[in-house]
Amino acid sequence: MPELPEVETIVRDLRPALMGRIITGLMVGSACLEKMLQTPPRRFYEGIVMEQVQAVLRRGKYILIPLSNFNVIVLHLGMSGRLLITEVDPEEGDMIERFEEENPLNKHTHFALEFMESAGGNDIAVGFYDPRRFGRIWLAEDVQNIADLDIPGLRNLGTDALDLQLDQFSELLENRKRTVKSLLLDQTQIAGVGNIYADEACFVAKVHPARSVASLTRIEKSKLWFSIKTVLKEGIQHRGSSTSDYTSIRGDAGSYQKKHRVYGRKGHECVECAAPIERTLIAGRSTHYCPRCQKRGE
DNA sequence: ACGTTGACCTGTGTGC
DNA sequence: TGCACACAGGTCAACG
DSSP: OOOOHHHHHHHHHHHHTTTTTTTEEEEEEEHHIIIBBBSSSSHHHHHTOOOOOOOOEEETTEEEETTTTOOOEEEEEETTTTEEEEEEEEOOOOOHHHHHOOOOTTGEEEEEEEOOOTTTEEEEEEEEEOOOOEEEEEEOOSSGGGGGOOTTTTTTTTTEOOOOOHHHHHHTTOOSSSSSHHHOOOTTTTTSOOOHHHHHHHHTOOOTTTBGGGOOOHHHHHHHHHHHHHHHHHHHHTTTOSSSSOTTSSSOOOSGGGSSSSOOTTTOOOTTTOBBEEEETTEEEEEEOOHHHHHHSO
């Protein structure tokens, strides 16, 4: 589900809610134990309990939560993962217990963190809801430099799409045979772009997603670079795309799906030329484009 | 060095 | 209503 704009929205909401709070509890469901939690639960618990949240950061589609003991909680939401925040009335007793019993989404809430009140507010819990269980959770220990976290996927992560400069982007395209779509989705090259925003960026740049990157002209390269930035920033402004699962930490939907130009619009009229949008498979992923605005040739 | 395919999972929508 | 099938925002490994 979540690509850069969705994860960025989550991080921006989570940051003020968690900053300075102390972690007091942990809930790990059995489904989570098997695959999702990548650090042994006892080690995870001992590495976070009574530690204070120092920051809430994003790298590509990963969420990082550095703690006062130099450990870092790392989260990846996979396809269907959501973080949901619950404020707890102190009268109601143990929040993790309540979370398990009363949360309407509890069947797929496999993991939760509990935070002590700060500055007089109520205690809160953050639940990790993930029906498909592609999400992953790690604890990186004794992290001296946040830039070299030893987590698979993060270790080889490319430059964050929002930080990518045009000259860097052009270099990534040099002498490569691969398709534009597969390059945009490759997290080791560009971090944060997923299936929706790859299609949207190609449309805005008027580039067919099956073109080889080597075939792009200098002007097409810079248009594509600018289009990536444009659609990601638009996505953030609209608090993400909610086409099926994604919601914010308060459970509300983003609105960028209403602005999609091609993604999920198969058979609908192109917003520019009214030709019907087509859907095909490129790099194994569902890909949407306008056959008239995005020519394969040249 | 590529692309493709299947695996990992559950839920939802469609067509018969 | 039931059933089969296609499809879903991500990543990883195996194969050709």
